[in-house]
Amino acid sequence: MSEITKEILDRMIDGRSSWEELVAVMRADKEPDRFAKYREVLQERATWRDRILLPIALHLCIVQKDDGARVVKCDCGHEFGDYRRNWKLSARVRVRNTKAGIDELYPHPMGCNPEWMELREYFCPGCYTQLDVEAVPPGYPVVFNFLPDLEAFYAEWLGEKI
Numbered sequence: 001m002s003e004i005t006k007e008i009l010d011r012m013i014d015g016r017s018s019w020e021e022l023v024a025v026m027r028a029d030k031e032p033d034r035f036a037k038y039r040e041v042l043q044e045r046a047t048w049r050d051r052i053l054l055p056i057a058l059h060l061c062i063v064q065k066d067d068g069a070r071v072v073k074c075d076c077g078h079e080f081g082d083y084r085r086n087w088k089l090s091a092r093v094r095v096r097n098t099k100a101g102i103d104e105l106y107p108h109p110m111g112c113n114p115e116w117m118e119l120r121e122y123f124c125p126g127c128y129t130q131l132d133v134e135a136v137p138p139g140y141p142v143v144f145n146f147l148p149d150l151e152a153f154y155a156e157w158l159g160e161k162i
């Protein structure tokens with residue numbers, strides 16, 4: 001594959017790529033501007049105008065507001081607040097900690113034992129899109145997936161100042 005275009009990235013985001021196209025992308029060398037292209041595709045798809053700094057999950061990005069604040073934002077526009085605070089603490093949560101609740105997703109015997117593990121599903125309060133799922137022991141603290149060093153990422157990897 002010669003060039004990974006924005007159209008290919010757009011199809012990948014929506015899961016519309018063929019298996020052959022995905023394999024070709026995975027095997028290809030990553031071009032230096034891949035992140036810029038990916039960010040452009042996300043920015044063009046956004047229904048809001050805040051600048052995307054970093055996608056952190058499917059449907060979630062860290063954006064920069066006009067006042068300089070950096071917040072976690074869902075595709076739908078819902079804002080979870082400062083990116084240094086775990087966005088999951090402001091999400092809707094469904095905890096599957098019963099055999100029936102777990103069997104609904106993973107029929108026996110594929111599911112976990114609820115005495116040893118629970119499934120926590122996190123949803124956006126704005127659009128109810130499922131944003132993440134944790135499989136953790138009961139009582140385990142909410143997992144903070146990712147706290148990026150935005151300044152270092154932009155300065156050292158992209159040669160930009162934000």
Ligand SMILES: [Zn+2]
Nearest residue numbers: 074076124127
């Ligand atoms: Zn949302």
